[in-house]
Amino acid sequence: xxxxxxxxxxxxxxxxxxxxxxxxxxxxxxxxxxxxxxxxxxxxxxxxxxxxxxxxxxxxxxxxxxxxxxxxxxxxxxxxxxxxxxxxxxxxxxxxxxxxxxxxxxxxxxxxx
Numbered sequence: 001x002x003x004x005x006x007x008x009x010x011x012x013x014x015x016x017x018x019x020x021x022x023x024x025x026x027x028x029x030x031x032x033x034x035x036x037x038x039x040x041x042x043x044x045x046x047x048x049x050x051x052x053x054x055x056x057x058x059x060x061x062x063x064x065x066x067x068x069x070x071x072x073x074x075x076x077x078x079x080x081x082x083x084x085x086x087x088x089x090x091x092x093x094x095x096x097x098x099x100x101x102x103x104x105x106x107x108x109x110x111x112x113x
Contacts, residue, residue, distance in 0.1 A: 006039050010046075014038035 018035035 006043060010039055010042045014042060
């Protein structure tokens with residue numbers, strides 16, 4: 001059975017934690033065993049974190065690939081998208097509405113002068 005490689009930083013951190021939680025009358029061997037348990041916990045945490053990061057990266061890449069494929073298919077067939085949805089039509093009339101409102105406001109201001 002191969003032993004997992006533990007970084008020196010993890011080892012020193014585990015020793016600090018084990019010595020910090022040391023009880024009166026605790027032997028060096030017991031402290032060493034506690035430190036080994038902490039090292040194993042740190043190693044397990046790092047493995048889980050790496051696997052979660054890999055899975056998240058795979059999901060992100062898959063999502064960006066799907067988005068790129070969707071954009072490519074929309075470029076090939078521009079009529080396939082819903083370009084004239086109700087929200088787009090409302091936004092298309094917004095500049096004209098603002099222009100009319102500004103002219104009305106200008107006329108009201110001029111009449112008061």
